[in-house]
Amino acid sequence: MTVGDYHAVPDVPRRTLVLGGARSGKSVEAERRLESFPDVLYVATGGTREGDRDWASRIALHRERRPASWRTAETCDLVPLLTADGPPLLIDCLALWLTDAMDSVGAWDDERWANGGATALAERMAALVAAVRATRRTVVAVSNEVGSGVVPATASGRRFRDELGRLNAGVAGECEQVLMVVAGQAVRLRG
Template sequence: MTAPDLTFVLGGARSGKSRHAEQLAQARASQLALPVTYIATARDAGDAEFAARIAHHRARRPAQWGLVEADLDLAGVIAGTADGRACVLVDCLTLWLANVLCPADGKPNDDGAARMDALEAALAQAKGPIIVVSNEIGLGVVPMGAITRRYVDELGRLNQRVAALAREVTLMVAGLPMAIKSGRTGDPTGGRAA
């Protein structure tokens, strides 16, 4: 089995990771004459600040990009969209994992490990270019509270799994991309910062 054409973009809050990933998707799609399909994982949190964040992301995306909203079944959405007929951008694993571990209905969800396994399998089988965004939240202190520690640990493990599959891994710091893993020749952005 060939390795997926997977690019993984990590960073902290307001590091520029989404903008960089969007630029990579636009460049890669143009290079391959493909449309872009954007997979959004945010769910409506019911507050004005988060709604403004979602609106900001929507306004920044080109109107011609396709949009698919994924809640818990991100693996199924990837399997249905990453078929080689589009450049797929998933933004982001951080919010998806929050949806999995802390569902909106407040009922405990015990299928997180199975969902992460399914996501890893879907990414491994993806056809065509796929760019995945996630937060790197494990650089600070160990959080207080068991639920928060579990979330930080699970996201760290998930990020490791995705990075192992990826040809390219970029860490965004203060709007600047730092190549962590590079396996592609002919970077369509020319290595320029986002």
């Protein structure tokens, strides 16, 4: 059975957040959620890292897993994609989006953080959460869950962990389904 240009897929809510630790299987789970859709825009927020062979290998593995009909966009400019009409989005990942956002507002530097960086980051995060709330597209977003691990030794590391926790909570609050992937096993937190 088809609906419009897409195959009807039971149990695929409009908005899903897939959380997990490093190498937990969260990206595979997110891809599985959309595998029945013939047209998906895979939004890679990690960018390219010139000369980093390990990063290139990770990217290649991700690309090889995806159906050939899926397109890829490498960008951290998520709000326009969420507010536009189009095929389902798979956003991988919000932690890398946050890293880019923190870079752009100078959030790693204590002085810049205190003098406008915190406000600028809060505004960017609020805009992203609002776009997730308003989107008419099917969206599966992936993010790292870092709040249960080791407390970072640096102020900037703790700032990233705290802001990612806030971002994950904000996005999760707008999603019909939230999953936690642990050791390759998806546990439903909501939906």
